[in-house]
Amino acid sequence: MGRRPSIDRAELVRLVAEGRTVRELAEHFGVSESGVLQAKRAAGVAKPQLDHSGAIPWKVAREHSQSGPATNLRNLSAIAQGSPPPQVKVNTALRWAQRLVDAGLDVGYDPVEGFAEVPVGADGSHVGRLLNRAREALG
Structure with a gap:
């Protein structure tokens, strides 16, 4: 079994600042888009998620x-x-x-x-x- 790909935090921050998309970052680091999103949250460079639960308080089909x-x-x-x-x-x-x-x-x-x-x-x-x-x- 190979070693899991890792994402260098400093490089991630730099590439995000350049405007790279999640897809581009995933390809660059050899990880899934989900992995990039997790790394962005961990590095504090993810856009804050909006919470619409107050505006749409129902379970919508x-x-x-x-x-x-x-x-x-x-x-x-x-x-x-x-x-x-x-x-x-x-x-x-x-x-x-x-x-x-x-x-x-x-x-x-x-x-x-x-x-x-x-x-x-x-x-x-x-x-x-x-x-x-x-x-x-x-x-």
Whole structure:
């Protein structure tokens, strides 16, 4: 059995700074892309992962994960976390959320039916709260 390939941390940091992709790094070091991602996290050069669990608190079926509402919720979440997507996606998410808020609607989720616009419940508007956090982050 051969020795496992290793990733030189200093070289990894240098190559990441040059803008090398994960695929390029994996080929360079002779490891899997997963191995590169683990090494980047260990070296402190991985981009922080965004957590969208507050924006999408449901267990979403795969077929609904790329729907308009799911995408807009993730984009609002990214904005609120200080990592906004491209401006066109920001504008789309903000307009979508504002339309719901103005109409007194919120978003709900059913694992079979998918996302739906629903009246705002007694606990307030999920979309409205997320919209406010996104707007605060944008300044």
